[in-house]
Amino acid sequence: MQNFKCYADSRNKGFCVHCGGPYETDDHVPSKVLLDEPYPENLIVCPSCLKCNNDLSDDETYLACLLECVIAGEATPSKLRRPKIAKALEHSESLLKRLQKARSDRDDGIIWSIENDRVRAVLLKLARGHAAYEYNQPQLQEPDYLDFRPLCTMNESERASFERAEEGDLAGWPEVGSRAMQRLLVVDTHDIFGVVWQCREIHGIAPAEFQQCAQLLLGSLLVLPNRKNA
Numbered sequence: 001m002q003n004f005k006c007y008a009d010s011r012n013k014g015f016c017v018h019c020g021g022p023y024e025t026d027d028h029v030p031s032k033v034l035l036d037e038p039y040p041e042n043l044i045v046c047p048s049c050l051k052c053n054n055d056l057s058d059d060e061t062y063l064a065c066l067l068e069c070v071i072a073g074e075a076t077p078s079k080l081r082r083p084k085i086a087k088a089l090e091h092s093e094s095l096l097k098r099l100q101k102a103r104s105d106r107d108d109g110i111i112w113s114i115e116n117d118r119v120r121a122v123l124l125k126l127a128r129g130h131a132a133y134e135y136n137q138p139q140l141q142e143p144d145y146l147d148f149r150p151l152c153t154m155n156e157s158e159r160a161s162f163e164r165a166e167e168g169d170l171a172g173w174p175e176v177g178s179r180a181m182q183r184l185l186v187v188d189t190h191d192i193f194g195v196v197w198q199c200r201e202i203h204g205i206a207p208a209e210f211q212q213c214a215q216l217l218l219g220s221l222l223v224l225p226n227r228k229n230a
């Protein structure tokens with residue numbers, strides 16, 4: 001992805017994008033545990049306080065490991081696709097045990113008990129990171145709405161709504177000087193709006209107000225139905 005310098009309002013910078021606390025470290029969004037080497041160029045970093053960076057790091061490791069275990073159908077390091085995650089689980093007996101305990105066999109397939117708070121924390125982190133990085137509009141408040149679930153549990157219209165910008169969504173424009181605005185002017189808009197991010201004006205409310213909406217897809221293999229053990 002092309003890298004841009006952010007020229008937007010500097011009052012929206014210089015503090016932790018997760019809690020508004022002090023800028024003490026750079027936080028990778030997404031965390032490297034969700035990526036494999038060679039890493040993409042221009043990894044995204046956002047200002048963060050040490051507490052948010054450390055606290056969220058455990059949640060990200062949990063989610064990365066959970067995704068791999070769900071895809072593999074079992075919590076066994078040697079069966080996982082990503083060597084990095086297999087290694088992480090080999091080194092964390094407690095996490096491995098938690099994930100093994102989370103798996104159960106039912107007649108209709110494998111069921112995973114998910115630690116919702118941890119998944120939610122990571123999704124919110126990703127959303128906040130993108131809001132700050134791309135739009136220069138840090139979102140410190142709680143979101144109006146945050147939901148996550150396997151794609152295979154969505155009906156047709158929910159899936160269609162998830163995968164495309166709804167009518168009118170492109171009516172809002174990113175802040176002048178933000179990376180999103182620069183992308184909009186120099187690259188295919190699909191790059192920013194097609195899959196992951198939308199920034200839209202809320203019609204009927206003050207025209208200056210914007211709502212940000214993040215749609216994130218984690219682990220596309222999760223669309224597969226649960227597999228039964230052979």
Ligand SMILES: [Zn+2]
Pocket residue numbers: 016017018019020021022048049050051052053
């Ligand atoms: Zn913080």
